[in-house]
Structure formats: structure tokens, C-alpha cells
Amino acid sequence: MLSHKTKYALKALLYLAQQPENHISKTIEISEGANIPKKFLEQILLDLKRGHFVSSKQGKFGGYYLLKSKEDITLAEIHRYFDGAIALLPCASINFYEPCSDCKNEADCLLRHGLIAIRDETLKAMQGITIASLEKK
Amino acid sequence: MLSHKTKYALKALLYLAQQPENHISKTIEISEGANIPKKFLEQILLDLKRGHFVSSKQGKFGGYYLLKSKEDITLAEIHRYFDGAIALLPCASINFYEPCSDCKNEADCLLRHGLIAIRDETLKAMQGITIASLEKK
DNA sequence: CTAAACTCTACTATTTTTATAGAATTAATT
DNA sequence: AATTAATTCTATAAAAATAGTAGAGTTTAG
Known part of the structure; x- marks a missing residue:
């Protein structure tokens, strides 16, 4: 949220x-x-x-x-700027990566791959929403 | 997150x-x-x-x-059960809908449509991740 | 000089999150 | 019946994040 x-x-x-x-x-x-x-x-x-x-x-x-043109301000940017990572866990984040303290071995973490897939889809969607695109609905 | x-x-x-x-x-x-x-x-x-x-x-x-089979437990379900709405705002949520207190007229809210689009994509992705699918990575 | 605006620092109240403590209950075994 | 080992329940607490508010300071136009 x-x-x-x-x-x-x-x-x-x-x-x-x-x-x-x-x-x-x-x-x-x-x-x-x-x-x-x-x-x-x-x-x-x-x-x-x-x-x-x-x-x-x-x-x-x-x-x-x-300052930026409304076509160039994306939901993804604003989310990252104020709320941080778009990924569901820091270990799956591009810009806010952190390892989980409870993760014994990140390479073996079964959750992480799924969350990276979600992140990729969400990020793509959020990069498609701009201030200008919101205006046109 | x-x-x-x-x-x-x-x-x-x-x-x-x-x-x-x-x-x-x-x-x-x-x-x-x-x-x-x-x-x-x-x-x-x-x-x-x-x-x-x-x-x-x-x-x-x-x-x-x-109790449920691992093929039938989705990330979407677990997210909703513990963390609530998948949408980015309550006004864009299916299961946790609430109007925004600061929204003068929901029909005219420019944000909402974009957030519903994001929700649809995220939800679809999250429904595709099951406990069983996580195991197979 | 004054009015009207942004700027900055600090503070506070509330809520949510992340747990922990300890007593009660249940069931298998001896 | 007593013991042991497990879940279950209620209450509490510490820490962090969120959502603001207060008030003084700075800048600029006229």
C-alpha cells in the first residue's frame, strides 16, 4: 500500500x-x-x-x-522516492537490496525467485503509469 | 513490502x-x-x-x-490474509475497499484508475505464485 | 518596510509491527 | 493417575513507522 x-x-x-x-x-x-x-x-x-x-x-x-515534464514522472519513481522498494522483500529489490537477516542462504531461498518475478511485473506496470497518463483517464 | x-x-x-x-x-x-x-x-x-x-x-x-494442497495456496491469498489489500490504495482494492477520506469525488479521482490497472497486473502475477511453484525454482 | 510566500528544525501523538511471557489445555505414554 | 510434550490463549511491551503540527527563519515583490 x-x-x-x-x-x-x-x-x-x-x-x-x-x-x-x-x-x-x-x-x-x-x-x-x-x-x-x-x-x-x-x-x-x-x-x-x-x-x-x-x-x-x-x-x-x-x-x-x-520541474520534470509530466510524461517523465512515473509511479515507480515516486513510489521509490517516498515509500522505497517496489519488491515485496528487500532481498528481491533492485534499488533497496538488503539480505534478509533470517535467510541462511540466499541462493537457496525459495521465496526470492518468485518475489523477483512479481517485482519485474509490478515494476513494468508502475513504469507505465505517468502523471500525464493518469490525467488522460 | x-x-x-x-x-x-x-x-x-x-x-x-x-x-x-x-x-x-x-x-x-x-x-x-x-x-x-x-x-x-x-x-x-x-x-x-x-x-x-x-x-x-x-x-x-x-x-x-x-491442510490446503500446496498447489492451491497462492501468494495473493497469503498476502491478503496477513497484510491485507494488494492494491496500492484502499479505493482501488477489491477485497479491502474503502473510500479515501480526502477524495472529493471518487469518480473524478485521476489516481484511482491507474492504481486499479496496477492492482490487476500485480494480482494476476501473485495468483500465479503458489507454494508448489516456489518449491520448483 | 511589510506582506506573503517558501524553508527548516523539532516535536508529538497514534498506529502498526514484532515480538515475548506465562498460564491453560490437550493428548499420548507410563 | 501422573508425567511429559505439545498446541492454544491472553496479555503485554518495546521499537519503528506514519501522519501530522508548531513555530521560527528566510526570501522576494511591491
């Missing part, structure tokens, strides 16, 4: 994607437009900025806008 | 599946064989029993054994 944070991040990105070209959105507008708690959203937007998904203008009349 | 509980459940089921026909396994054997904390495993085996995945014999020389 997605955390609220990831859900809110996706909703915020969608909101920004739907604004006119060169438009700058204030946090309060995104908060009200997408129904996200304002103070929580502030943190999330800063995170999105650190991840180079959005950029901001400070000071009066400042706000946020998409 | 899977919780430790779900991972341990899968490992315990795999352990049971690998025993000879009509064999009964004590908790301590499963615990040591699959490297799962014994007291935690007790709870998990009771859960698996309540879910009719395994059955048990009480008293001396008692223990656990598979």
Missing part, C-alpha cells in the same frame, strides 16, 4: 500538471485543490523539490511548479 | 510443503528449519490454522501440517 505521503505527493503532482503553462501554485491552493493537509503538504513539496520533481519560487507571489 | 509475519508465514508453509506425506511438524522444528522466532511463529501458525491453510494435532507428538 502507498503511504498517505506518497498518495498526497501524487495528487499534488497531478494538481500541478493540470495548471496552465508557466503557472505557479501556492501551497495553500494545492492543499485546498487536492484536499491535502497544508502543513503536511509543505513537507511533501519540499521533498518533491529535493527529488527534482518540482521547483519553487520563494517570497511573495512564489509557489511550486513541475 | 511484505511484513515479517507474512514472510515467516510463507517460509513456514514452504517448510511444511517440503515434509514427507502425512508428516507432522512441531513448531520448534519449523522454527529452527526456517529460522523463524519460535514464539512469533506460534502466533503465525495459529493464524494459518484459523485461515484453514494448515491444521494441527494437539498434545504430545502433535504439530502442524498443510
Whole structure:
């Protein structure tokens, strides 16, 4: 499951994607437009900025806008950025690999291969979902 | 990601599946064989029993054994039983549906359709993984 | 200089997860 | 009937993650 944070991040990105070209959105507008708690959203937007998904203008009349194009922001990326691994166990993860502490011998682990297969399918599906593709439904 | 509980459940089921026909396994054997904390495993085996995945014999020389055949226990089922929804949000879930509290109008939610597509693919993949299929890798 | 916005650090409350403890019950054997 | 070895049940607790909130600081336009 997605955390609220990831859900809110996706909703915020969608909101920004739907604004006119060169438009700058204030946090309060995104908060009200997408129904996200304002103070929580502030943190999330800063995170999105650190991840180079959005950029901001400070000071009066400042706000946020998409940095990456909406065609290039995938669900897979956002999930990894906020919630981490897409695989069901760290030992089956590409970007967040860690061996299981209870695994006697990873090469003999019967679970791992199945989970890698799931990961491959899920990842492919999640890479196919972009902010732009979500808009078109 | 899977919780430790779900991972341990899968490992315990795999352990049971690998025993000879009509064999009964004590908790301590499963615990040591699959490297799962014994007291935690007790709870998990009771859960698996309540879910009719395994059955048990009480008293001396008692223990656990598979109730469902290993071909009929899927990753999807075990995930749902222990960790709940396979979908990334409750609003996209079949078995654990709940509306999002922050969703103004579910029909207009741009996220939901994408997440349903992911769910369909993930579910199909997870239904294809059984305890028996895991054994054969 | 002031207003309005983002930025940053810290904190807190709640929930979930990951177990552990110990008593009760059941069943086979002696 | 007593003993032993196993499951079963209830309660508890420590740790981690989640979901926020508070408030001061910084930046910029006018």
C-alpha cells in the first residue's frame, strides 16, 4: 500500500500538471485543490523539490511548479522516492537490496525467485503509469 | 513490502510443503528449519490454522501440517490474509475497499484508475505464485 | 518596510509491527 | 493417575513507522 505521503505527493503532482503553462501554485491552493493537509503538504513539496520533481519560487507571489515534464514522472519513481522498494522483500529489490537477516542462504531461498518475478511485473506496470497518463483517464 | 509475519508465514508453509506425506511438524522444528522466532511463529501458525491453510494435532507428538494442497495456496491469498489489500490504495482494492477520506469525488479521482490497472497486473502475477511453484525454482 | 510566500528544525501523538511471557489445555505414554 | 510434550490463549511491551503540527527563519515583490 502507498503511504498517505506518497498518495498526497501524487495528487499534488497531478494538481500541478493540470495548471496552465508557466503557472505557479501556492501551497495553500494545492492543499485546498487536492484536499491535502497544508502543513503536511509543505513537507511533501519540499521533498518533491529535493527529488527534482518540482521547483519553487520563494517570497511573495512564489509557489511550486513541475520541474520534470509530466510524461517523465512515473509511479515507480515516486513510489521509490517516498515509500522505497517496489519488491515485496528487500532481498528481491533492485534499488533497496538488503539480505534478509533470517535467510541462511540466499541462493537457496525459495521465496526470492518468485518475489523477483512479481517485482519485474509490478515494476513494468508502475513504469507505465505517468502523471500525464493518469490525467488522460 | 511484505511484513515479517507474512514472510515467516510463507517460509513456514514452504517448510511444511517440503515434509514427507502425512508428516507432522512441531513448531520448534519449523522454527529452527526456517529460522523463524519460535514464539512469533506460534502466533503465525495459529493464524494459518484459523485461515484453514494448515491444521494441527494437539498434545504430545502433535504439530502442524498443510491442510490446503500446496498447489492451491497462492501468494495473493497469503498476502491478503496477513497484510491485507494488494492494491496500492484502499479505493482501488477489491477485497479491502474503502473510500479515501480526502477524495472529493471518487469518480473524478485521476489516481484511482491507474492504481486499479496496477492492482490487476500485480494480482494476476501473485495468483500465479503458489507454494508448489516456489518449491520448483 | 511589510506582506506573503517558501524553508527548516523539532516535536508529538497514534498506529502498526514484532515480538515475548506465562498460564491453560490437550493428548499420548507410563 | 501422573508425567511429559505439545498446541492454544491472553496479555503485554518495546521499537519503528506514519501522519501530522508548531513555530521560527528566510526570501522576494511591491
